[in-house]
Amino acid sequence: MKNVRSLLPAVQCQPVLALILLAALAGCSRKAEAPPPAGPAEVGVYVLKTQRQAFTTELPGRTSAFLTADIRPQVGGIVQKRLFTEGATVKAGQVLYQLDPSTYQAAQASAQATLARNRATAGAAEVTAGRNAELVRIDAVSKQLNDQSQAALAQAQADVATAQASVETARINLGFTRITAPISGRIGTSAVTPGALVTANQTTALATIQQLDPLYVDVTQSSAEVLRLKRDFAAGRLTRSGPDAARIRLILEDGSRYAREGRLQFAGLSVNATTGAVTLRATVPNPDGLLLPGMYVRAVVEEGVDEDALLAPQQGIQRDAVGRATALVVDAEDKVVRRQVTVGRAVGNRWVVQKGLNAGDRLLVEGSMRARVGEKVKPVTVDVPEAPTGAGAAPTGAAGSAPAATGNMPAAAGTAPQAAAAAPAAAR
Template sequence: MASYGIINNTARFKLLSTLFLAVSLLFGCNDGADTAMPASTSRQVSTVAIHRQAVTLTMELSGRTTPFRIAEIRPRISGLIQRRLFTEGSDVKEGEVLYLIDPAPFQAEYNNALAGLKQAQAQLQSVGSKAERYEKLLEAKTVSQQDYDDAASALNELNARIRSLQASLEVARINLGYTKITAPIPGRIGKSSVTDGAIVTAYQSTALTSIQQLDPIYVDVPQSTTELLRIRNSVGKGQFKSNSQQPEVQLILEDGTLYPHEGTLQFSDVTVDQTTGTVTLRAIFPNPDKTLLPGMFVKAVVQEGVDEQAILVPQQGVSRDHRGDPYALIVDDESKVQLRRLVLDRAIDGDWLVVSGLVPGDRVIVEGLQRLQPGTEVKATPFNPAQGQAATPAPDAQPRKQGAGAE
């Protein structure tokens, strides 16, 4: 029994010795690794240098297309539609005959008025000659004053009748011309509300058809009065310059494609819609291919003005805190990270327009932002957007100014 206890103690001693040796080797390896690592490392980040530049400011407004001109076709005389001379949905020219009203009764009225005028004109020579003779005889005391007055009165009455008949002939001629209903404007004609043989009345409430001129075409977009006042205040304070000429307008169609033709802003309405608090802006666009049809929903990109001292920052360089407030991290002259609170205006392509928070010369971090804290020492390299990664400059390379407005 004693020998068994000695053997057991010996085994325990060997086991403890082995465990102690393993722990010593483990801690020794860790100490060696810590000794091999550098005391501190600088994180690699990519930065974009901030500078001022001229930027054209635009606003995107939704609206609908409106025909340049609309004409509702109605008859000016009553009669029977003899023929319809156009194809529904086709393009018509100004002055083209659309309907033909039966001209027979109006031709008869014209002929009657013409005959009455010629009859009166034939009597004019006889009555006029009689008045002249009586005037000479009156001087010779051969006829009485009453006879001369009657002859002169008959002449005046006939002249008045001739003028009346001339007016009646003109009315008959106009009504005869109205038997041909023509297009007052060029454009695309719609469907007809009547067919051949229909009876129509002068200036009836129901239009026979309508014509819409589509080239050019209007685009009406509402703009809030708040936005209108903001633009005027910005121009008044000199924050950006307004376009003294008619600003150009671009159009985005319902499927998201860009309309190939640019338009111009015509005017801004002077009346505010009380239900929506907006005013209507009207732009005009060429429409040679008739791509734009009345009533289409579109988006108009309207120029507000030009900010000649704008500061833009890439959107990937702007973050937001837990309250949603934007901020950016910059690299200072000591290669340390600093936090800047920003006030943003709008997104322009892939950038944010900065109102305040950044100044020319700031280097904004756009890559390597993960778990980056203010005060951290970093190694900054210029960001190369073409390659999407940092471009390592040569040791003797000088920083390059970007754009015409770089500072």
């Protein structure tokens, strides 16, 4: 029994040693079967190319009536009738008020009577002057008498002309008792009612007429932006937009787009010393009367065209610690290279690249976390859809037309891109 007990520890240790040996062998096997090192990281690249790009800017503005006429009486009198409906559309020449005409009718009759008397006097003077002219040739009357008769005739004829003018004045004043609309448009509220006494050229207008189709839109822009735009044109960075250069579109107060396009009429000739801005005026058709004077709008104005704009997707442009714009590019050897770039305004989800990148460069836009500068990668060309350019976008549906850009500028380090207004057609 003693010998049997002495052998038990040795027998019990043998399974443990076997397990340890098997584990060591398995570890060596797994180490021998370890996978080979991974290949170059796969990244998405976007191939840059130049394109024709139209640029727009969005400017604040207000609408104003195309024509405005304050209705005031040109003669005094009592208002007998109001002959229009407040708020209605009136036509030029339409009678709006009727004043009491009796006083002016009497004045016209008196002027006509005076004219008749002066004509009779002139007729008698003409007969006398003619007779004396015949008699003076045979010395039947003196030359002095003949001269006096000729002078009397001339005076009588002048009195006739004066009387004719008085008749015409009386006729005009009588016509002024019918107050008519000088322009076509919508008429506002009436400041007087029948029975009111009005005077010639009084300060208070009887009513106001506004022509609302077309409508003016007055917008303002920074003089600094005008200067920048002029320099871009002078340097050849921008060109004129052609026949559509003066085209504008409106965004209304509720954010909706106005369906009809307008045209720029002129740019201000001077800068407002208080605001440092230049005023632009445009006309916009308003046949349905949707726009009213005094409305706040935003006008999208075309600036110009860059014939060789280089647009880079925004996800391919980063900022370094000091705020400089940088980009990762895959070179001809499929190695990642970091470049410092200069970008301008935003076009939807893209930046306009001014320096640092060229057409044909492969910009890294996907998988940048897997890429290291100087290391080889496996580039895969991807397409980055263009995002809508928002309110400042020019339509691109027409063949050969250029997509538009808003007047956005790149953001500072660590901030999101912010929109900055750019100067429009005032530089034209």
